[in-house]
Amino acid sequence: MKMSATASILPRVYRVQQSRRETYDTCSLELKSVDGDGDISFTPGQFNMVYGFGTSEVPISISGDPKNTERLVHTIRSVGAVTKALCNLKKSDELTIRGPYGTHWPMEDAVGHDVVIVAGGVGLVPLRPAIYHLLSNREEYGRVVLLYGARTPQDMLYTTELKRWRARFDVDVETTVDSARPGWRGNVGVVTTLIPRATFDSARAKVFICGPEIMTRFVVPELQKRGVTTENIFVSLERNMKCGVGLCGHCQLGSAFVCKDGPVFRYDRVQLFLSKREV
Numbered sequence: 001m002k003m004s005a006t007a008s009i010l011p012r013v014y015r016v017q018q019s020r021r022e023t024y025d026t027c028s029l030e031l032k033s034v035d036g037d038g039d040i041s042f043t044p045g046q047f048n049m050v051y052g053f054g055t056s057e058v059p060i061s062i063s064g065d066p067k068n069t070e071r072l073v074h075t076i077r078s079v080g081a082v083t084k085a086l087c088n089l090k091k092s093d094e095l096t097i098r099g100p101y102g103t104h105w106p107m108e109d110a111v112g113h114d115v116v117i118v119a120g121g122v123g124l125v126p127l128r129p130a131i132y133h134l135l136s137n138r139e140e141y142g143r144v145v146l147l148y149g150a151r152t153p154q155d156m157l158y159t160t161e162l163k164r165w166r167a168r169f170d171v172d173v174e175t176t177v178d179s180a181r182p183g184w185r186g187n188v189g190v191v192t193t194l195i196p197r198a199t200f201d202s203a204r205a206k207v208f209i210c211g212p213e214i215m216t217r218f219v220v221p222e223l224q225k226r227g228v229t230t231e232n233i234f235v236s237l238e239r240n241m242k243c244g245v246g247l248c249g250h251c252q253l254g255s256a257f258v259c260k261d262g263p264v265f266r267y268d269r270v271q272l273f274l275s276k277r278e279v
């Protein structure tokens, strides 16, 4: 379902079906609507405003498979009061959801192109639905490349799925960590180090990036060195949000509102703001 504008500003109660620990500070919640309206359609890259009773509302990307219209999945890193409360929820606990909101990854425009996904840390969360979509519609796309960096091996999300995707012959998955204990057999180094050796056609690649803004600022020049132009680069941005629907101004970025005009932007539209430390 694409919710109507009016319906989507009304919070709806969801019940936790399962809470799974992804890493020491990150969990995934599988949720089902309490009122029986199980239609949770969304487009990869969109987010919901999530409210844990007794706390406040926070924007959280939808991390599940867009084909699964039974359960809504959110992956949450516990960084403060609200996200900690959400990660402490147990099976049968309830919370409210408004959404889905925001723009999405350009899955349609990318048909026929190579797709390169560059993710850092929890930046993989809003990209996972795009990966599910690419894999479900694999024949419509050229090469699919996933470059994923995390701080340490313990910070890596979705490790079982990463292994499964890597085992396929039609996706290139490369991972790296900033640092690791002796004995780690994977790559060590920032995610940008994976770009020069990745196999894709720069002239026909669409690149989707999500991670800390500092990462994006380093990833883009590395892509440009390979000949990728900024109109083929898309980024998902985070800003503090209150309303989530373009009313309060909390998430303003220049003339755009990240909640309504983003979170996914074509890079050349936000480049100016990202070159500054904070806006």
Ligand SMILES: Cc1cc2nc3c(=O)[nH]c(=O)nc-3n(C[C@H](O)[C@H](O)[C@H](O)COP(=O)(O)OP(=O)(O)OC[C@H]3O[C@@H](n4cnc5c(N)ncnc54)[C@H](O)[C@@H]3O)c2cc1C
Residues within 6 Å of the ligand: 047, 058, 059, 060, 061, 062, 075, 076, 077, 078, 079, 080, 081, 082, 083, 084, 122, 125, 126, 237, 238, 239, 240, 241, 263
């Ligand atoms: C469009 C959008 C999608 C998002 N999707 C997800 C998601 O899928 N999963 C997820 O875990 N988070 C996501 N976030 C970030 C999430 O909304 C924040 O982490 C949350 O609002 C923090 O609330 P809090 O009350 O728990 O922590 P706060 O008390 O607000 O913050 C605690 C500490 O964490 C820091 N912090 C706050 N926000 C962030 C942030 N975005 N990144 C890093 N540090 C932060 C603060 O500076 C502070 O030091 C998203 C944000 C946006 C705008």
Ligand code: FES
Residues within 6 Å of the ligand: 240, 241, 242, 243, 244, 245, 246, 247, 248, 249, 250, 251, 252, 257, 258, 259, 260
């Ligand atoms: S969060 Fe209110 S305008 Fe974006």
